[in-house]
Amino acid sequence: MQSIKLKLYSILRYFYFLSGYPRLKEWIFNQRRILAIKLIGNKYSFAEIFPSADYFPVGIIHTNVQHTKAGWQLLNRGYDDEARAKNAIVSLRKFTMVTHDGLLVSYDIARYVQAAGIAGSIVETGVCQGGSAAIMCIALKDSNVELPQIHLFDSFEGLPHPNEIDYMPWMEEDWALKRTDFDGILATTGALVATQECAEEAVFKVANYPREKTHFYKGWFQDTIPGAKKEIGKISILRLDGDLYESTLFCLRELYPQVTVGGFIIIDDYGLIGCRKACEQYFSEIGIKPFLSYIDAVGRYFIKTH
Numbered sequence: 506m507q508s509i510k511l512k513l514y515s516i517l518r519y520f521y522f523l524s525g526y527p528r529l530k531e532w533i534f535n536q537r538r539i540l541a542i543k544l545i546g547n548k549y550s551f552a553e554i555f556p557s558a559d560y561f562p563v564g565i566i567h568t569n570v571q572h573t574k575a576g577w578q579l580l581n582r583g584y585d586d587e588a589r590a591k592n593a594i595v596s597l598r599k600f601t602m603v604t605h606d607g608l609l610v611s612y613d614i615a616r617y618v619q620a621a622g623i624a625g626s627i628v629e630t631g632v633c634q635g636g637s638a639a640i641m642c643i644a645l646k647d648s649n650v651e652l653p654q655i656h657l658f659d660s661f662e663g664l665p666h667p668n669e670i671d672y673m674p675w676m677e678e679d680w681a682l683k684r685t686d687f688d689g690i691l692a693t694t695g696a697l698v699a700t701q702e703c704a705e706e707a708v709f710k711v712a713n714y715p716r717e718k719t720h721f722y723k724g725w726f727q728d729t730i731p732g733a734k735k736e737i738g739k740i741s742i743l744r745l746d747g748d749l750y751e752s753t754l755f756c757l758r759e760l761y762p763q764v765t766v767g768g769f770i771i772i773d774d775y776g777l778i779g780c781r782k783a784c785e786q787y788f789s790e791i792g793i794k795p796f797l798s799y800i801d802a803v804g805r806y807f808i809k810t811h
């Protein structure tokens with residue numbers, strides 16, 4: 506009798522864990538968000554209200570967040586080849602902070618570029634642990650077409666000091682920055698530090714991309730990009746993921762002219778105020794008004810049309 510009771514108890518506990526617990530956690534998270542919106546109102550962007558992975562608005566399934574992972578296997582965005590992309594995401598999850606949708610779209614764009622024969626290098630500015638670069642590599646490798654060169658830029662020392670224009674309150678908590686750190690100095694803040702070895706593991710070991718087609722540039726964009734532009738040549742995908750105003754503006758000014766017509770510009774951090782300002786400023790400098798397609802709550806992309 507005792508052992509039957511024990512068995513029943515463990516079965517119940519198992520079901521409680523499977524169904525009840527994640528939902529309870531999700532409910533608590535949502536209540537917190539609803540309360541934050543009630544208290545602070547809608548005048549701030551979501552990123553200002555909700556720090557880190559938790560800053561997505563009520564109702565958005567953000568699959569980096571622990572409490573939504575319970576339903577992740579059921580999540581289906583309806584992409585072609587989604588199962589393949591999902592497997593790739595599983596293998597790279599620990600190498601990236603990019604959202605599930607962010608990775609899906611990068612995968613899909615890389616896949617399209619190969620299939621459509623849009624010639625040029627793949628460039629990422631802001632590689633960090635290498636996951637978003639590696640997901641593009643996996644998609645490229647899935648095609649039979651000759652693989653493009655990929656050029657990967659990062660300080661591998663973390664973010665530099667943001668400018669005043671970048672300031673959003675959650676950065677103080679999430680990136681452990683002081684208010685006085687927003688002085689634009691090109692020196693590390695210690696936030697988002699990853700090693701080049703880690704990114705190499707993602708690109709070479711997990712994605713198995715050929716070394717002879719891959720170029721890593723360690724250092725500040727401002728120091729490394731100007732000297733690499735010639736080698737890069739035409740660009741089919743420019744993936745901007747440097748988070749900050751100056752980092753984004755510099756990369757756009759240097760590299761956008763090399764993006765081929767029909768090529769893609771992915772702006773991973775458009776939801777961050779400094780990055781958005783940098784894009785708006787650059788678009789106005791060169792007189793374009795691109796339609797920005799949504800990737801997720803923070804990311805956008807567009808195709809260069811002329």
Ligand SMILES: C[S@@+](CC[C@H](N)C(=O)[O-])C[C@H]1O[C@@H](n2cnc3c(N)ncnc32)[C@H](O)[C@@H]1O
Pocket residue numbers: 600601602603630631632633634635636637638658659660661662663664665697698699724725726727746747748749751752
């Ligand atoms: C959000 S992380 C990139 C995330 C990454 N793509 C992933 O898959 O998780 C931003 C990266 O940009 C880099 N970064 C930002 N500004 C930079 C600059 N001016 N020069 C070099 N690296 C920079 C940081 O070192 C950091 O690794």
